[in-house]
Amino acid sequence: MAHGSPAIPYLAEGFTSEDDLFDKMVVVEPGATMREQARENAKPIARLDYHVVQVGDVSGQEGWVLAKLADGRRGYIRRDQLRSALDYRAGFQKRGGRWFMTSFVQGD
Secondary structure, X not given: OOOOOOEEOOOOOOOOOOOOXXXXXXXXXXXXXXXXXXXXXXXXXEEEOOOEEEEOOOOOOOOXXXXXXXXXXXXXXXXXXXXXXXXXXXXXXXXXXXXXXXXXEOOO
16 A cells, blocks of 8 residues: 555554564454453453554464563453454545545455
């Protein structure tokens, strides 16, 4: 996508130029709970709102992902509350006063 062009969904906030986007995800569920274990009734560790987390294997634990916060805390977050910045996304540009979709990425 062209630099400076809007992308939907926009998930770049919170990432740095040093981040490896293949092992980082964004918590997209406001108030999502990170838990000590991969189950709903496990002890909560943190409430998260659009935090960037480092993730381990996203395919295991029956819908849960082991994640690490920037402060070093580790815990489990439900997979449906996370989204990769490299997932499906569309880019747009304004031309002649109208918006056009200029790219669609199916995910990396």
